[in-house]
Amino acid sequence: MTQETSKSAAQMRKGVLELCILRILSDGEAYTSDIVDALKAVDLLVVEGTIYPLLTRMKNAGTLTYRWAESPSGPPRKYYDMTEQGQSLLAELETAWDQFVSSVNSLHPESQS
Amino acid sequence: MTQETSKSAAQMRKGVLELCILRILSDGEAYTSDIVDALKAVDLLVVEGTIYPLLTRMKNAGTLTYRWAESPSGPPRKYYDMTEQGQSLLAELETAWDQFVSSVNSLHPESQS
DNA sequence: GCCCTGTACTATGCAAAACAAAGTACCAAG
DNA sequence: CTTGGTACTTTGTTTTGCATAGTACAGGGC
Numbered sequence: 001m002t003q004e005t006s007k008s009a010a011q012m013r014k015g016v017l018e019l020c021i022l023r024i025l026s027d028g029e030a031y032t033s034d035i036v037d038a039l040k041a042v043d044l045l046v047v048e049g050t051i052y053p054l055l056t057r058m059k060n061a062g063t064l065t066y067r068w069a070e071s072p073s074g075p076p077r078k079y080y081d082m083t084e085q086g087q088s089l090l091a092e093l094e095t096a097w098d099q100f101v102s103s104v105n106s107l108h109p110e111s112q113s
Numbered sequence: 114m115t116q117e118t119s120k121s122a123a124q125m126r127k128g129v130l131e132l133c134i135l136r137i138l139s140d141g142e143a144y145t146s147d148i149v150d151a152l153k154a155v156d157l158l159v160v161e162g163t164i165y166p167l168l169t170r171m172k173n174a175g176t177l178t179y180r181w182a183e184s185p186s187g188p189p190r191k192y193y194d195m196t197e198q199g200q201s202l203l204a205e206l207e208t209a210w211d212q213f214v215s216s217v218n219s220l221h222p223e224s225q226s
Numbered sequence: 227g228c229c230c231t232g233t234a235c236t237a238t239g240c241a242a243a244a245c246a247a248a249g250t251a252c253c254a255a256g
Numbered sequence: 257c258t259t260g261g262t263a264c265t266t267t268g269t270t271t272t273g274c275a276t277a278g279t280a281c282a283g284g285g286c
Contacts, residue, residue, distance in 0.1 A: 011128020042219040085247035188281035
């Protein structure tokens with residue numbers, strides 16, 4: 001991956017990470033590192049400067065809630081879960097994502113399909 | 114579409130419009146209005162404040178070239194076409210896009226697949 | 227010729243979000 | 257107590273889509 005396309009990959013991530021986080025949390029609550037690991041597992045690399053402010057924004061927007069929990073062997077953790085508003089938003093973002101992908105792929109060059 | 118998801122749609126467009134433009138131009142040269150119409154035809158709404166600077170950035174980056182041509186009944190038009198560098202970039206962005214979509218969709222909740 | 231309308235392009239500033247980097251805090255082990 | 261690892265917070269930068277204002281050209285009507 002060249003520098004040009006890694007920059008593009010970062011721009012592609014904009015607007016989609018919220019959907020990704022909601023998808024992860026739809027399986028049950030998770031704390032930040034879990035979320036980052038789940039993203040990494042599907043080759044979506046996200047760093048702390050992104051994930052923490054994003055989780056905070058979503059909490060402030062009413063999409064997520066969190067509880068503090070003792071860690072097995074380290075500092076306490078913030079476990080996030082979806083609110084009902086978050087569930088509604090997930091459904092809407094699912095639709096928006098599907099339409100978006102469909103739109104972009106409608107532009108697929110004929111000669112390469 | 115709520116205001117929340119239209120904002121998300123705008124964020125989703127970031128990083129992907131370059132690929133879309135290259136796809137459109139892979140069918141042959143086009144001027145701005147053609148490009149905007151092609152995008153609108155697949156429900157990707159892009160406004161002049163976006164498209165003109167973007168085309169200029171791509172021209173400055175060596176991805177696109179342009180020529181001036183008389184318009185049938187209005188002011189002259191800038192017809193854009195891909196450079197060889199643009200063709201290389203298109204191939205790379207195609208790969209990046211496919212991987213990105215695949216990554217996001219790998220997070221699809223099991224209960225909804 | 228002048229004015230208006232429609233079309234095409236340019237420039238600037240704003241908003242939003244990913245990222246880089248620095249810092250604070252907690253826990254466990256030595 | 258110190259160190260290392262883990263977890264979270266804060267701030268500033270970069271990039272790109274968007275909003276807005278403006279310039280320029282061509283054609284038609286008066």
